[in-house]
Amino acid sequence: MATAAPDVDEVKRRLRSRKLPFVLDVDIEAKADLIAEVLRLKAKHNVVILGHNYMEPLVFDLSDLEERGDSLQLSMYAARTSASTILFNGVVFMAETAKVLNPDKRVLIADMRAGCSLADNFRGPDVRALKERYPGVPVMIYINSYADAKAECDVCCTSANAPAIASALPGDRVLFVPDILFAQNLETELRGRKEVLFPGKGNDVRGAVCEVHERFTLEDLRMIRGSFEIPKGHASRIVYAHWECRPDVLREADVYGSTSQIRSDIARRVKEGRLEKAFVASECELTTNLMAEFPGVEFATACFVRCQHMARITLDGVLTVLRALDAGTDLKAWEVSLDRATIDRARRPIERMLEMSTAAQNRVG
Ligand code: SF4
16 A cells, blocks of 8 residues: 655655765755655555665665665565556666566656666677577576576576576586676686686677776775775775676675675674774765665765766656656656567566575575
């Protein structure tokens, strides 16, 4: 059942009490009426607003707590929501995943230009070219890809579950696409257990990298350790790195993992009272949102590392879509549409991933 939306004064009160980092009182005064209208239209039309961790704080805050997360968490939520309209505050490949899992629902995104260097540079024909070279080898595709590429693969993965899913696949080899740096890290992780084949490794097929995580260098991490006083091996000062970073950056980090794994590690250390300072080698709005969630931790930030694609999703853009929905006008400019055959073929690898993730969670639980 839809909950009542807060009025402008209530929005201001809530935002002030949250003390979001880098959100000044002047921002709250300027944006509160927009936020109140977004929340009113969200409630009126029973829209689920899924928010990826890389959204700027005021956009991230539009999503209810269970509607926020990384690719896997949002995919799982999209698969079970009963809302008839999903507004995806993330990038287009994520909204496509929601559409694949909910073909009969309307999936909207505030800016269709919100691409991704990984997804944009590796499409269905690239997968087919690789498959021809390695017939019979299971193909695992990172969720950061478009539906036409997923449709060619056996199973999807995210940075949270890639090693577990690769390990559970039959055979002693796995073909992983499209992220070359992630593939190299996976290769290290699975050494001795499973051979990881990927674009550019012994073949001339071009892969892709995340243009955001690629920017972190070993020198950056060493400089941050020095200037922010996070010596290697310190018990309560931690450098984190995302799976999509370079292998030497992962080796330098104290902890590496997916966005959700990094967040969980921070939450655990905070609960145990042993996290004083942290640096996260990932998209800078993730750190901003972690600062809001864990105000007792001193975070170093790297705001030169912003995903230009994620940044296309703005409060004004979200409001524009919801106003169009409210007015009953044509939503084509914001609606994700995929043909049924692509949906059906892309759905299998995603569902297989969700089943394997659930099975792995049940084994752990
Ligand atoms: S952060 Fe990297 S992987 Fe994520 S959307 Fe941006 S370019 Fe793509």
